[in-house]
Amino acid sequence: MISVANQASVRGHILVDHLRVRFGHDRSAVEAVSDVSMAVQPGEFVSIIGPSGCGKSTLLNVVAGFVPPSAGQVTLDGKTTDKPGADRGMVFQQYSLFPWMSVRRNVEFGLKMQGMEKSQRQSAARTLLGLAGLLGFENHYPEQLSGGMRQRVGIVRALATSPQVLLMDEPFGALDAQTRVVMQQILTRMWQRFRISVLFITHDIDESIFLSDRVYVMTARPGRIKAEIPIPLPRPRTPDTAITAEYLAIKHKLRNLISEESLKAMGGELKDGGLGGFDIDVGPQGVAELI
Amino acid sequence: MMDMSNTEPLHSSATIVKVDQDTSRSARVIIRLARPSTERLITAATLLIILGLWYLATHYQWVPGLFVPSPLSVWRALVEMQQTGYQGHTLFEHLASSMYRIVTGLGMALVTAVPLGLLMGVNSKIRAIFDPLIEFYRPLPPLAYYTLLVLWLGIDNTSKIMLLFLAAFPPLCVSAAQAVKGVDPVLIRAARTLGANAIQVFLYIVLPGSLPELFTGLRIAVGVTFSVLVAAEMVAASSGIGWIVLDAGKFLRSDVIFVGIIVMGLTGLLLDKLVRKLEQLATPWRSCG
Amino acid sequence: MKQCKLWFGGAFGLGLIILANLALAEDKPALITIGYLNLVNAQLISKHMGWHEKALGVPIKWVKFDSGGAVNTAIAGGSIDFGGVGNPPSAVGVSKGLPYEGIFVLNMLGAVESLVARTDKNIKSVKDLVGKKVAVPFGSTTHYLLMAELKKEAVDPRSVTIIDMGPVDALAAWLRNDIDAAYIWEPSLDKIVKSGGTIILTSAQMAKAGYPTWDVAVVRKDFAKKYPTLVNKFVKTEAKAVEFWLKDPQQSAEIIAEELALPKEDITRMITGTTMVAAKQQLGPTYLGTSNKKGGFVDTLYSTAQFLAEQKRIPAVPDKALYDAFINPAYLEAAVMQKQ
Numbered sequence: 001m002i003s004v005a006n007q008a009s010v011r012g013h014i015l016v017d018h019l020r021v022r023f024g025h026d027r028s029a030v031e032a033v034s035d036v037s038m039a040v041q042p043g044e045f046v047s048i049i050g051p052s053g054c055g056k057s058t059l060l061n062v063v064a065g066f067v068p069p070s071a072g073q074v075t076l077d078g079k080t081t082d083k084p085g086a087d088r089g090m091v092f093q094q095y096s097l098f099p100w101m102s103v104r105r106n107v108e109f110g111l112k113m114q115g116m117e118k119s120q121r122q123s124a125a126r127t128l129l130g131l132a133g134l135l136g137f138e139n140h141y142p143e144q145l146s147g148g149m150r151q152r153v154g155i156v157r158a159l160a161t162s163p164q165v166l167l168m169d170e171p172f173g174a175l176d177a178q179t180r181v182v183m184q185q186i187l188t189r190m191w192q193r194f195r196i197s198v199l200f201i202t203h204d205i206d207e208s209i210f211l212s213d214r215v216y217v218m219t220a221r222p223g224r225i226k227a228e229i230p231i232p233l234p235r236p237r238t239p240d241t242a243i244t245a246e247y248l249a250i251k252h253k254l255r256n257l258i259s260e261e262s263l264k265a266m267g268g269e270l271k272d273g274g275l276g277g278f279d280i281d282v283g284p285q286g287v288a289e290l291i
Numbered sequence: 292m293m294d295m296s297n298t299e300p301l302h303s304s305a306t307i308v309k310v311d312q313d314t315s316r317s318a319r320v321i322i323r324l325a326r327p328s329t330e331r332l333i334t335a336a337t338l339l340i341i342l343g344l345w346y347l348a349t350h351y352q353w354v355p356g357l358f359v360p361s362p363l364s365v366w367r368a369l370v371e372m373q374q375t376g377y378q379g380h381t382l383f384e385h386l387a388s389s390m391y392r393i394v395t396g397l398g399m400a401l402v403t404a405v406p407l408g409l410l411m412g413v414n415s416k417i418r419a420i421f422d423p424l425i426e427f428y429r430p431l432p433p434l435a436y437y438t439l440l441v442l443w444l445g446i447d448n449t450s451k452i453m454l455l456f457l458a459a460f461p462p463l464c465v466s467a468a469q470a471v472k473g474v475d476p477v478l479i480r481a482a483r484t485l486g487a488n489a490i491q492v493f494l495y496i497v498l499p500g501s502l503p504e505l506f507t508g509l510r511i512a513v514g515v516t517f518s519v520l521v522a523a524e525m526v527a528a529s530s531g532i533g534w535i536v537l538d539a540g541k542f543l544r545s546d547v548i549f550v551g552i553i554v555m556g557l558t559g560l561l562l563d564k565l566v567r568k569l570e571q572l573a574t575p576w577r578s579c580g
Numbered sequence: 581m582k583q584c585k586l587w588f589g590g591a592f593g594l595g596l597i598i599l600a601n602l603a604l605a606e607d608k609p610a611l612i613t614i615g616y617l618n619l620v621n622a623q624l625i626s627k628h629m630g631w632h633e634k635a636l637g638v639p640i641k642w643v644k645f646d647s648g649g650a651v652n653t654a655i656a657g658g659s660i661d662f663g664g665v666g667n668p669p670s671a672v673g674v675s676k677g678l679p680y681e682g683i684f685v686l687n688m689l690g691a692v693e694s695l696v697a698r699t700d701k702n703i704k705s706v707k708d709l710v711g712k713k714v715a716v717p718f719g720s721t722t723h724y725l726l727m728a729e730l731k732k733e734a735v736d737p738r739s740v741t742i743i744d745m746g747p748v749d750a751l752a753a754w755l756r757n758d759i760d761a762a763y764i765w766e767p768s769l770d771k772i773v774k775s776g777g778t779i780i781l782t783s784a785q786m787a788k789a790g791y792p793t794w795d796v797a798v799v800r801k802d803f804a805k806k807y808p809t810l811v812n813k814f815v816k817t818e819a820k821a822v823e824f825w826l827k828d829p830q831q832s833a834e835i836i837a838e839e840l841a842l843p844k845e846d847i848t849r850m851i852t853g854t855t856m857v858a859a860k861q862q863l864g865p866t867y868l869g870t871s872n873k874k875g876g877f878v879d880t881l882y883s884t885a886q887f888l889a890e891q892k893r894i895p896a897v898p899d900k901a902l903y904d905a906f907i908n909p910a911y912l913e914a915a916v917m918q919k920q
Contacts, residue, residue, distance in 0.1 A: 064484060086486030096481040100499040100576045109495070110485035141576040161486060357656055357676055378892070379738065438749075446743065446758045527715070527743050527753065538744065541649040541719035542893050543656065543676045 011077055012164040012197030014040040014063060018072035021058050032058040034222035035072070040165065040197050047200045047208035047215045049258065051265040055223030056201045060169050063199060064090055076164060086110055089158030093170040096154060097142035103153050104129065104138035110161035128156040131190060148179040152186065159190075165197040172207065181239070184210055188237060205254050209247060210237055217257045220265035227257050360546040365553070368546040377547065378538065380530050386554060388530040392448060392523065393516050396455025400512065404460045405505065408467025412501075413493070418468065429461040433519045437526070446527035458519040459512040466508025470501035503577060506570040513566060517559045532558070609807065613641045615651050615663035617795060620766070620850040621687040622821035623664065624839045625832055631820060635813045646746065648795070649719045655680050661803045662814060666795050667877075668724040671885040674906045675894045681804060681908040682796040682877070684815050685857045685867055689793040690784035692853030693722050694769055695729075696777040697761035705780060706733050706740075712760040713741045715750035719893075721793040722763040724884060725786045727891060732789070766850045767842055784853070792880055796907075808911075816915035819859035826858060859916055868909040878903050 021033040032055040040046045048056045061067040062074050065084035074081045076088065089110075097106050107125040116124070129135050132152040142150055151171055158166055172180040188211055191198060202208050208215045209231055217227040231250060233241055241247055342362065348354055349361035360368075372382040380388070411418040428436070437454055444450040474497050482496045521533035528534040532555055539547035571578055614632065616623055626632055633640050643660060645651045648669030654660045655678055664686050665673065673680065697703035703712070706729050716723045730737050745753060747768035753759045754772050762772060763781075773779060783793050797818060804811045825832045829851060837847040862868050869875025881903040889897045 064480075066480060066483075084480070084483035086484070088484060090481065090484040092477055092481065094477050095475075096477045098478060098481075098496065098499075100502075100574065109482070109487075113486040113488075113491055143576060158484065167484075357678070375892075438752075441749070442752055442756070445756055446745070446749075446753050526749055527745050527758075529741075529743055534744075538718060540653070541647070542672050543649075543652055543678075 012040070012042040012044075013077050014165060014197065014199060015075045016059070016063070016072070017074070019059065019062060019069050019074055020071035021055070021062060021067060022070040031222040033062075034224050036218075036223060036225055037072075038216055038225055038228070040199050042197055043195045044214065045191060045198045045200065045212045047202055047212040048218055049202055049205065049208045049215055049254065050218030050223065050226075051220050051258065051262040052203065053221050053265060054218045054261065055221060056218050057169055059218075059223070060167050060199060060201050063165075064088055064167050086114065086161040087164045088167055089161060089163035089165070090167045091151070091154045091158050091169070091171045093173045095142070095150065097150055097157070099142055102139050102141060103134065103145070106142065106153055107157045107160050109157065114161060124160060128160055129153075131193075132156045132186070146179075147175050148183055151175065151183060155187065155190065159194065159196070163196070165199060168198060168200045170201050170203070172204075173202070180204075180207070185239075187211065188235075192236060203258075205251055205258060206242065209233070209250055209254070210242065215254065217254065217261070220261045226261060229254060229257075357543065357545060360549055364546045365549045368544075369550045369554075372535075372547070372550060377535055378529070382535075382550070382554070385530050385535055386532050386558065389520055389524070389532040390558075392451050392455055392531070393520060395448075396452045397459050397512060397516055399452070399456045400459035400463050401509075404463035405467045408464040409471055409497070409501065411464070412468040412471025413497070421464075425461050425464055428457070433458055434522045434525075437522060441526050450526075451523040451528070454523045455516045455519055459516045462508050462511040462515060463505075466504050466511070467501065470504035470508075471497055473504060474500035502574050503570070506566065506574070509570075510563060510566050513562050514559070517555070517562070520555075607806075608638050608810070609661075609803075610638070611641055612636060612638050612662070612810070613643060613660045615643045615645050615654055615660040617648070617651070617664040617686070618644055618646050618840075619664075619687065619795065620692065620836055620840070620847060620854050621664075621795070622825040622832070622856050623686055623797070623818060624836045625824055626817050626821035628835045628839055629821075631817045632814065635817045636810050638810075647717065647720060651798075652676075652678060655798065655800060658800070661800055663798045664795050665798050666721040667793055667880055667884050668721055668888065669719060670796065670798070670906070671881050671888055671903075672719070672894055674881070674902050675885060675888075675896075675898045679801040680798040680906075681801060682798055682868075682906050683811065683908055683911050684797040684818050685862045685877075686795040686797050686818075688787070688855040688857060689721060689765075689795070690787070690853045690855055691779075691782040692769075692850050693725075693763070693765040693783040693793070694779045694853075695722075695726065695761060695763040695781040696769060696772050696779050699776050699778045701760055703761060703778075703780060706730055706735055709761060710735060710739045711741075713743060713758065715743045715745040715753055715759045715762040715764070717746050717750075717764065718744040721783070721795075722765065724887065725781075725783060725791055725793060726763045728791050728887060729781060729786065731887075766853065767846045770846060770849065782853075794877075794880075796877070804911075811911045812914045812918070815911040816918065819912070819915055822856045822858055825856050859912060862912060863909055863916065868907055868912065871908075871910050871913060874904050874907050874909070877907050881906065 016036055016038045019033055019036045020031070023030045023032060034055075036055075036059060038046075038048075048059065050056050058067060062069055063076070063081055065081045065088065068082065081088065097103075098109065101109065104122070104125045107128055108121040111121045111124055126135065126138065129138055132155070134149060134152055134156075137145060137149065142153070145153070154171070155166075172183050175183060184207055191211075198211075200208070200211060212231050215229045215231060216225050217229065218224065219226045229250065233244075233246060233250075345359070346362050349356065349359055369382065371377075372385075374381075376382075377385065407417075407421065411421060433454055436457075437450075440450045440453050440457075444453055478496050478500060479492055482492050487495065520531070521536060524531040524533035525537055532551055536548050536551035536555075539545075539551065612632075614627075616627065627642055643654070645654070645663070648665040649672075651660070651663040651665050652669050652673045655663055655673070656676075663680070665682075666689075670682060695706075697709070701708075701712070703709060706726075709730075714726065716726050726742070727737065730740065743753075743759065745759075745762075747762075747764040750759065750762040750764050751768040751771055754762060754777070755775060761780075764772075787793065797815075799811055799814070833844055833847045833851055836851075837844045840847070857867055863870055863875075865873070865875045867875050868877055878900070882897075882900050885894065885897050885903070888894045
């Protein structure tokens with residue numbers, strides 16, 4: 001069954017050692033990740049934040065075992081992550097629940113793959129769904145659920161197999177702002193119970209600060225670690241935490257780091273604290289002149 | 292405590308009758324059945340108009356009786372064909388004969404084309420072997436190679452069933468291969484992070500994910516075998532609904548021809564509806580929400 | 581003044597010539613379509629020699645048909661003006677009110693159509709066909725004769741497996757050993773005989789037994805009404821072809837061999853199995869008869885119709901008068917008289 005609360009796992013230690021990921025060959029090769037070294041301690045909630053296309057998803061996919069490293073190594077508790085497995089649970093941004101299975105069956109799936117017997121599976125799934133506040137929907141099909149509900153199912157489905165680490169790839173990116181805030185609160189509460197290692201990808205600064213123990217900032221492509229920012233804010237964190245001075249200082253720091261990289265990703269640069277490198281001067285003649 | 296129930300499940304239903312939340316569920320069902328939708332009424336009206344035009348056309352001889360027999364003569368021919376039979380078999384027996392050929396041909400195609408198609412979708416090497424063969428003979432009109440089949444397999448049901456099998460094979464195989472390719476890769480990834488191995492991924496993800504498109508292929512295959520049926524019954528048959536139409540043509544029995552064509556059309560319709568029903572039963576998740 | 585008169589005179593004369601031409605010329609169709617059967621008969625000679633084109637003065641489109649049933653359909657659809665039909669399809673056509681008339685005897689069928697059975701199965705007559713498979717083209721002359729013979733010999737047709745196949749398909753089936761017998765015509769017939777077959781019944785024998793089979797030339801009634809002289813010329817040309825056949829069988833065989841793209845020996849054999857009837861003879865009581873007293877063909881058609889009705893091939897036997905009306909020797913009479 002699922003390990004709850006304070007079973008302080010010595011498991012869930014991710015080590016990324018000088019990872020480099022390159023796609024394609026020769027001229028058309030793209031270097032997505034370039035010499036990244038980072039770690040997730042057991043039970044830690046770590047976020048990676050960076051501009052679009054910086055390679056953070058690729059990094060996550062290497063940890064998940066979907067993409068092989070071109071150089072360097074990624075290990076989980078000493079084992080290299082060359083194949084996907086139930087030790088690394090994953091929550092995706094897109095719709096990833098199995099449409100032909102009911103909500104409960106979706107949650108049971110990992111347990112079924114492990115060979116757990118039917119009635120055991122069912123009660124385990126029900127417990128998890130209860131935690132997610134979705135018990136009344138166990139026999140619904142994913143189609144019938146809203147986005148937020150589906151992600152809740154996705155999270156407990158990934159947790160059902162008691163993975164060492166939970167990999168989350170911008171799981172709330174497709175949701176509207178209000179739902180996102182609620183989901184962050186749900187996630188952080190769930191995490192407090194299991195204290196499982198989490199590697200979380202996002203481009204939402206507030207999200208990363210609210211949820212994490214540490215935040216890595218990645219550069220624009222080819223991705224490298226630009227900075228590592230600890231988040232010493234006390235837990236449990238609530239919406240009120242977001243207005244403390246400490247929070248705002250961290251946010252300000254992260255924002256500057258991110259802006260720099262975002263601009264680079266778009267081909268511009270930070271100049272005097274503002275936008276630079278975009279030399280389009282449309283005079284009084286208007287756009288017509290340019291064409 | 293946070294309110295987590297602000298998210299409503301998606302509903303979509305198009306009923307003409309405005310019923311509010313207070314009406315009991317059973318009452319709502321009854322109302323939906325009793326008041327037919329506008330579309331159904333239009334269909335019924337169109338059919339009646341066609342029937343009426345048909346009757347008038349023959350009654351006032353707008354077309355010669357030989358070209359279009361009157362509805363009554365067609366009805367009489369149908370009754371006679373069932374009661375006394377047409378050339379030794381009742382209408383039902385002829386239909387059964389044809390259905391036997393179609394079902395056997397389709398059945399054989401199902402158990403061969405679908406697994407092969409699934410394999411082709413999963414393995415590109417297998418696809419490379421079979422794809423050119425299938426794509427080559429698929430556009431050929433069945434009549435073109437039918438005489439070869441009769442030459443090789445004889446004049447009995449074997450050659451006819453083989454023709455129907457060959458006709459049903461490509462749509463089933465191609466749709467199976469497409470279906471596999473169409474399964475969202477995210478689902479496969481998700482399954483793997485939940486510990487599923489390759490076989491489990493195939494059984495629990497690829498297979499159910501392929502079902503909707505498989506059924507589309509099945510409906511196409513049924514349609515194709517139906518249209519090929521008449522060709523199959525052209526050489527050395529003495530029973531079958533397609534054969535009736537051909538035979539009656541030799542004797543200018545346009546009333547019998549009409550019976551044959553109408554029966555063929557209705558049967559095809561029924562078969563299609565049957566497949567749709569099967570699809571609904573096999574893929575219950577698609578019709579909800 | 582003089583010039584004016586000349587112009588006037590010229591115009592008047594031209595007008596007269598045009599009027600005269602209009603009055604004398606019978607309006608002609610732009611094209612005549614003749615449907616002909618895939619058989620050995622004299623019509624192939626007239627086709628080959630281009631006699632119709634010359635006699636009718638109109639371009640001719642020749643369309644080949646494999647069966648009388650197909651000719652019936654073409655007549656119904658108005659796509660041919662002239663055709664050739666055997667007595668069973670004619671009986672069917674008349675019962676359906678097809679708008680055509682039988683105007684000339686194309687051929688009498690003899691040994692060219694026969695029932696052949698496997699020699700090694702020791703089949704001597706239709707009685708031995710019980711439990712066996714027989715191929716025959718449904719709706720044709722041989723189909724009619726097979727059923728007639730079964731009835732004559734008191735064999736229940738249900739005890740014989742009768743399969744609908746054209747002559748070429750029957751040959752293929754025979755070679756595959758799928759059938760035991762076939763009632764078909766040349767040239768497939770001979771190929772079957774040469775592959776272990778024995779002829780157990782011919783259409784000539786059936787004719788003697790009171791079941792003659794033949795093909796007549798037909799014309800669409802509306803065409804005949806509009807262009808009666810053209811129909812006369814058609815019949816006259818066919819009569820000429822028959823004369824040629826009777827006088828010079830050697831040349832006829834050569835011409836027909838070319839038309840059907842078959843070896844001459846096949847054609848020579850087929851010719852002996854088919855009988856042509858000379859024009860004057862056709863007006864005799866055995867064949868078409870005269871406009872006043874129609875001949876035996878009417879009776880044949882009527883009994884064929886009766887038989888088909890029994891077979892449930894036609895819903896009911898039409899009035900004999902319809903068959904009487906179908907056979908129309910008038911054009912042949914005109915053609916014969918013209919010769920004299």
